[in-house]
Amino acid sequence: MRIRRQLRSRAARTLLYPVIVLLVLASLTGGYETVRGAVRAGSTPGQGRLIDVDGHRLYLHCTGSGGPTVVIEPGAGLTSSDLALISPAVARETRVCVYDRAGRGWSDPSDAPQDGARIATDLHTLLQRGDEPGPYVLAGHSFGGLYALTFAARYPEEAAGLVLIDSTAPAADPPPGPAPTADPDDTMQRISALVATGGRLGLGRLLGVDSADHLRSTVDEYLLAGFSVDQAAALRTFDDKPLVVLSAGRGARPGWAASQDALAALSSTSLHRVVGGATHGSLIDDDDDAAETARGILDAVSAVRERDARP
Structure with missing residues (x-):
């Protein structure tokens, strides 16, 4: 007054x-x-484990038995819970692991910039410390495809197969020399800090994100997308290892189909399947389309098993 x-x-x-x-x-x-x-x-997840990865804990949940172990990367801003229609179907046939990237789901945030190289390194450490031995079939949806490609480039002996689920394409013309490592400039850091403040004031709830850390993690993921796209291009070839490319039949922007064909060309043993009627999102969140995704992952598992059984 x-x-x-x-x-x-x-x-x-x-x-x-x-x-x-x-x-x-x-x-x-x-x-x-x-x-x-x-x-x-102060709480602990009902399923899975929290494992220390260089100063922060990541959530890992593995089910099923048999090999090779499948590791699924969700798309940008998503968590392990968004794979609930896929992982149980895969677990009926083999071991499958899902996890939450830093700052989302049950995982702690990390001070390190979460570009594709850091995400691949953290995932490698997580699987080793979680006693989940490779080699793995790496499956990635959308941005998760970039991280699967980067993992395969950095740890080729541990990547037995790849499944790219309507994956974001890596850079067509990557810069010469080693892939750049994210070192966000002052503007990016200010944006990230501003988003974190908004998240603490409940902005994330309005955007359908479950916490301030999750909101900041998602925004950082997009801010660092250019680095992740360049880093994924380090995988120039997957030789003759099994590769399955699943593409949505609806809603693709111009040039998307060509980028999917280019991904399938990474291996001489590849399968490119267009899921008719599916959209980018429905490949993981629609019952029928997610079943097709699970089938594609299991096709890669079968191909790896057949390859390993050859004399």
């Missing part, structure tokens, strides 16, 4: 109440996020 009396402009007095409402809402949502984060930090 004292501030209102001191404001001489009628317009300013009119704006005072909306500002107060916004501050109250920010306090309430910020308090909610703080309490929610504290509760979550």
Whole structure:
């Protein structure tokens, strides 16, 4: 009331109440996020394990038995829970692992920039410390395809097969020399910090993201996309190892089909299947289309087994 009396402009007095409402809402949502984060930090997941990976814990959940072990990378902003229609079907035939990248799901955030190279390195460490031996069939949806390609480039002896599920394409003309490592400039860091602040005030809830860390992790993933695209291009060939490319039959933008054909050309033993009627998202979140995705992953598993059985 004292501030209102001191404001001489009628317009300013009119704006005072909306500002107060916004501050109250920010306090309430910020308090909610703080309490929610504290509760979550003190809890443990009902399934899977939290494993220390160079100073932060990542969530790993593996089911099924047999080999080769399948490791599935979800797309940008997604978590292991978004693979709930796929992993159980794969687990009926072989071992399958899903995990949460840093800052989302059950996993802790990381101070290191989460470009494709860092994600592949963290995944490698996670699997080793989780006693999940390779070689693996790496399956990646959307941005997850970039991370699967980068893993295969950095750890070729541990990549027995690849499944690229409507995958984002790597750079067509990567820069010469070693793939660049993310070193975000000041602008990127400011954007990331601003997003983190918005997340703590409950912005993530409006965007369908479950925490401030998840929101920041997702935004950082897009900010570092250029690095990840270049790093994935380090895999120039997958030789004759089994490669399955699954493409959505609907909703593709111009040039997408050609990029999918280029991915299939990475191996002399590849299968490119277009899932008619499927969209980019439905390949993991629609019952029928997710079943086709699981079938494609198991086709790669069978091909690896047949290759290993040759004299």
